[in-house]
Amino acid sequence: MKEIKKIDKAVKEKLEGFSVTPPPHIWENVQGQLAAENRNKRMAFTRWIAAAAVVLLAMLAGWYFNHSTQSNSQITAQQQTPGINTVVTTKTRSKEKEIQPKELIGENTTQTQSNKKGENSGNSQKQIPVLPTPNTVAKNSLYKEDLPPAREKQLKFAKINRKEIRFNALNTEISLAKQAAEPNEFALTNTDKMLIAANVASKKTDKFENRRWKMGLNVSPGYSSQIVNHSESYAQNMSYSGETGNTNIGGGFALQYKTGKRFSIESGVYYAQNGQKSATSTNLFAANNDVGSNYYSSNKDFAMDAVGRVSAPTFSNAVNINNGTILMNGNAGIVALDATPKGAEITTNAETKSMIAPGTMVTEGEFSQVFNFIEIPLLLRFRILDTKFGIDLVGGINTGIVVGNNAYIDNNYGVQNVGSTQNISEVNLSGAAGIGMNYALGKHISVAIEPRLNYYFNSINNNPEVDFRPYRIGIYTGVYYAF
Amino acid sequence: MEDLKEIIEECVAGKAWAQAKLYELFAPKMFGVCLRYATDSAEAEDNLQEGFIKVFKYIDKFKHKGSFEGWMRRIMVNVSIEKYRKQHFMYPVEDIEIYESNVFSNDILDEISVQELIGLIQELPPRYRMVFNLFVMEGMGHKEISKEMNISEGTSKSNLARAREILQRKVKNLYREAETK
Numbered sequence: 001m002k003e004i005k006k007i008d009k010a011v012k013e014k015l016e017g018f019s020v021t022p023p024p025h026i027w028e029n030v031q032g033q034l035a036a037e038n039r040n041k042r043m044a045f046t047r048w049i050a051a052a053a054v055v056l057l058a059m060l061a062g063w064y065f066n067h068s069t070q071s072n073s074q075i076t077a078q079q080q081t082p083g084i085n086t087v088v089t090t091k092t093r094s095k096e097k098e099i100q101p102k103e104l105i106g107e108n109t110t111q112t113q114s115n116k117k118g119e120n121s122g123n124s125q126k127q128i129p130v131l132p133t134p135n136t137v138a139k140n141s142l143y144k145e146d147l148p149p150a151r152e153k154q155l156k157f158a159k160i161n162r163k164e165i166r167f168n169a170l171n172t173e174i175s176l177a178k179q180a181a182e183p184n185e186f187a188l189t190n191t192d193k194m195l196i197a198a199n200v201a202s203k204k205t206d207k208f209e210n211r212r213w214k215m216g217l218n219v220s221p222g223y224s225s226q227i228v229n230h231s232e233s234y235a236q237n238m239s240y241s242g243e244t245g246n247t248n249i250g251g252g253f254a255l256q257y258k259t260g261k262r263f264s265i266e267s268g269v270y271y272a273q274n275g276q277k278s279a280t281s282t283n284l285f286a287a288n289n290d291v292g293s294n295y296y297s298s299n300k301d302f303a304m305d306a307v308g309r310v311s312a313p314t315f316s317n318a319v320n321i322n323n324g325t326i327l328m329n330g331n332a333g334i335v336a337l338d339a340t341p342k343g344a345e346i347t348t349n350a351e352t353k354s355m356i357a358p359g360t361m362v363t364e365g366e367f368s369q370v371f372n373f374i375e376i377p378l379l380l381r382f383r384i385l386d387t388k389f390g391i392d393l394v395g396g397i398n399t400g401i402v403v404g405n406n407a408y409i410d411n412n413y414g415v416q417n418v419g420s421t422q423n424i425s426e427v428n429l430s431g432a433a434g435i436g437m438n439y440a441l442g443k444h445i446s447v448a449i450e451p452r453l454n455y456y457f458n459s460i461n462n463n464p465e466v467d468f469r470p471y472r473i474g475i476y477t478g479v480y481y482a483f
Numbered sequence: 484m485e486d487l488k489e490i491i492e493e494c495v496a497g498k499a500w501a502q503a504k505l506y507e508l509f510a511p512k513m514f515g516v517c518l519r520y521a522t523d524s525a526e527a528e529d530n531l532q533e534g535f536i537k538v539f540k541y542i543d544k545f546k547h548k549g550s551f552e553g554w555m556r557r558i559m560v561n562v563s564i565e566k567y568r569k570q571h572f573m574y575p576v577e578d579i580e581i582y583e584s585n586v587f588s589n590d591i592l593d594e595i596s597v598q599e600l601i602g603l604i605q606e607l608p609p610r611y612r613m614v615f616n617l618f619v620m621e622g623m624g625h626k627e628i629s630k631e632m633n634i635s636e637g638t639s640k641s642n643l644a645r646a647r648e649i650l651q652r653k654v655k656n657l658y659r660e661a662e663t664k
Contacts, residue, residue, distance in 0.1 A: 007647055008619045010593075011600065015620065018597055019511035020518060022531055027506055030535045034502070037540070 047389055051439050054449050058477040061221045062249075211482040214256040214264075216448065221249050222474030224274045227467075228331055234465040237318045238329040246368065248273040250474055252375070262386065266379040272400075272454065274470035275332075275370035315409070316362040319346060328361065332369040332468045333421045333461040335407045342413040365411030369421050371460070371470070372404025377432055392436035398454055400428045423462040430456040434476070444483065450476040487551060495543045502539055509552065510535070513559050518601055519616050520563035522609065530566055534559040560621060564631055567613050594658060603653045607646055614639055615646035 225245030230238065252270030259265060319328045319337075326337040326346070340346055344363035379396035405420045434452030441447060455471040487508075493501030514531050521527035537558050545554055595603075604612060613632060617623045618639075623631070625639040632639065 007651060011604075011650070012619050014597055014600055015515075015519060017512075018515040018519075018601070020514045021511045022514040022528060026528055026532050026535075027503070027510070029532050030506065030539075031499075031502075033532070033536050034539055037536070 047439075050389060054437065054439070054447070058449055058475070061475050061477070062219065211444070212258040214258070214446075214480050214482045216254045216256070216478045216480035217251075218254060218270070218476045218478035219249060219251040220270070220272070220452075220474035220476040221247070222272075222472050223247050224272075224470060224472035226274070226332070226470040228469070229467040230329075231465040234329055237320075238331070240315055240317050240331075240367070246273070246275045246370070248275075250472075254478070254480075256381065256480075262383040264381045264383075266377065266381055266394075266396075268377060270375040270377065272373045272375050272472055272474065273370060273404075274373060274472055275368055315365060315367045316360055317367070319359045319361045321346070321359060326361070330367070330369050330407065330421060332371070332470075333423050333463055333466045335369065335419050335421050337407070337419040339418075341409045341411075341416050341418045343411040344409065363409055363411050365409060368408045368410065370404070370406050370408060371402055371421075371424065372406075373400040373428075374403050375400045375430075375454070379432060381436065388440045390436075390438050390440070392438070392450075394432070394434040394436050394450065394452065396432050398430040398432045400430050400456065400460075402426050402428070402460070421461070423466075425460055425462055428456055428458065428460045430454050430471075436476075438480065444481055446480045446482065448476070448478055448480055452476055488547065491542060491545065491547075491551065494539060505538075506535060509555055512552070513555060516556055516559045516620075517563060519604055519620060520560065520567075520613065522605055522612075526566070530559065530562045533566075534562040537562065560617070564613065567609055568633070570609070595654060599657065600654075603650055603657075606653070607649060610634075611642050611646035611649065614642040615650075618643050 223245050224247075250270060250272035252268055254266055254268035254270075256264050256266040317328055317330075319326050321327070326340065328335045328337060340361070341363060343365070344361055346359050346361045375398050377396055377398045379394050382393045383390055384393055385391040402424055405424050406417050407419045407421060409416050409418050432452055432454050434450050436448055436450035438446050438448035438450075451473065452475075453471065453473050456469045459467045459469055461468045490501050490504050490508075494505055510531070513534060514527065517527040517530045517534065518524065521530060534555075538555055541558075545551060604615070607615065610632070614628055617628045617631065618625070625636045625643075628634075628639045629636045634642075
């Protein structure tokens with residue numbers, strides 16, 4: 001063993017202080033790379049900031065919308081019609097026959113019974129300069145060429161070696177060629193070669209570009225509102241303003257297919273909600289000696305001003321009672337109420353001899369008409385920034401199927417499902433546009449946040465008196481998997 | 484060496500002149516180290532480049548304890564090992580056999596030049612070369628080598644023995660060829 005160690009010692013002694021001046025281009029490369037890395041560091045920093053901002057925004061949005069939708073949970077209250085109302089009803093019924101229903105609810109009212117509500121939904125001794133060498137084969141020979149002339153013996157080595165090197169030059173793969181020079185000991189077996197070839201091949205094919213499909217799950221907190229127009233006669237009998245929008249949460253499944261370098265198409269199934277609430281306003285009808293006013297004066301929860309008028313949010317609207325069904329002109333269309341909602345009162349104007357509104361429903365709280373949609377989008381995506389952090393422009397159409405049609409009254413009895421809106425068409429078409437931002441977490445997984453506007457081209461209500469076109473701005477936040 | 488400390492501190496501050504000076508001081512020696520570990524000069528150049536980038540990147544981590552040259556050298560060796568791992572991950576595990584070596588005389592080694600010796604080391608199969616370098620030049624034990632290379636201690640020992648044997652034979656061949664000519 002001692003003898004063996006000799007070689008170690010000899011080699012170490014010989015090579016210890018060995019140093020060669022590297023070719024000048026290396027320093028240039030080092031400088032260049034250092035500069036590039038400084039840039040990357042800055043880039044990485046901004047990327048992290050961007051990613052953090054996206055996550056924070058999504059969390060905030062989720063929290064905010066979730067918070068405000070909680071009150072929207074559908075509590076269907078069992079309805080009991082108070083005794084007074086039945087009396088009122090009978091009174092009005094006799095009158096009703098004399099009044100033309102047209103005047104009250106518009107032309108369509110008489111046929112509107114059919115539509116019932118749907119589901120809810122270092123430094124060295126010697127330095128030998130080496131010239132910059134373009135290829136490796138030549139390099140091996142260089143060591144021989146720079147020999148001091150005194151060593152003649154070694155020049156012979158050099159010649160022998162060069163022959164060997166030339167032989168090597170015929171082989172393209174240097175390392176393999178060297179192995180081949182000693183075939184007895186180091187030849188690779190065929191299986192190994194195949195393994196290596198397979199590895200190299202799979203390395204080449206395993207590129208991001210090849211993953212054309214992407215699927216994702218989204219949640220989309222959003223705000224929905226509408227563009228609405230009513231005919232004059234309809235508006236006359238709608239005495240509340242329904243301009244407030246609605247915050248809600250939607251979501252769904254998306255599937256994308258890359259058709260080109262920058263284009264991809266997307267479809268999926270989404271759930272979305274559209275609806276509006278009555279704007280909170282003081283009750284115009286609550287005159288001093290009105291029923292509504294009396295109701296509030298008896299309710300100690302609400303503050304009254306000096307004149308005894310109520311400042312609590314109230315909802316009041318004209319109603320028409322027809323064969324036990326209460327019809328009312330809502331913002332999104334005529335609402336058929338199954339019964340008088342809890343905490344609401346219907347007064348009849350019989351005594352006032354007014355012919356326009358045979359009744360007024362008064363309640364504190366808010367009235368809302370909510371539609372639940374299953375949406376099937378067909379979207380075209382154009383990638384304007386194709387890096388780890390990507391930006392897409394999105395546009396397309398959306399088929400919205402109404403699966404839920406409900407009207408709610410939210411008062412101190414909770415949220416009551418009071419009926420449904422009539423004349424709502426089941427299938428509607430909407431346009432969609434948005435800007436998608438996504439960040440690749442790995443080869444397969446990416447996260448995305450995408451503000452998108454969905455706007456219904458046509459009124460979703462068949463009633464010519466009502467032009468109700470809802471829109472929704474949602475922040476689609478989700479995780480995508482590419483395959 | 485007071486000088487070197489100053490250069491290092493300026494490198495930490497990101498001064499370009501200091502980086503250039505440091506490179507000028509150590510590049511030849513480090514290139515020597517890289518050449519021992521590489522299959523050829525091109526690979527050694529790549530490793531040297533990568534190594535220096537690491538040196539500048541992590542120079543603030545150097546605590547001025549122990550030699551700076553040793554620290555730098557360790558980086559070069561690590562880069563070389565890393566490169567080996569990447570390139571040879573699919574090579575099969577070598578057979579574990581201890582080869583008995585022939586008697587070797589120092590004189591023969593004296594006859595050949597440093598360049599020739601480097602050339603012979605470069606011609607060693609990659610893992611033999613790695614193990615031989617780590618053991619002989621870096622003074623590592625088999626235990627340490629087995630960890631670095633992710634091989635068994637037995638493999639490390641047998642690889643070292645094989646490396647020695649091949650080197651000896653090659654040196655002899657060179658010598659013999661020279662004599663017969």
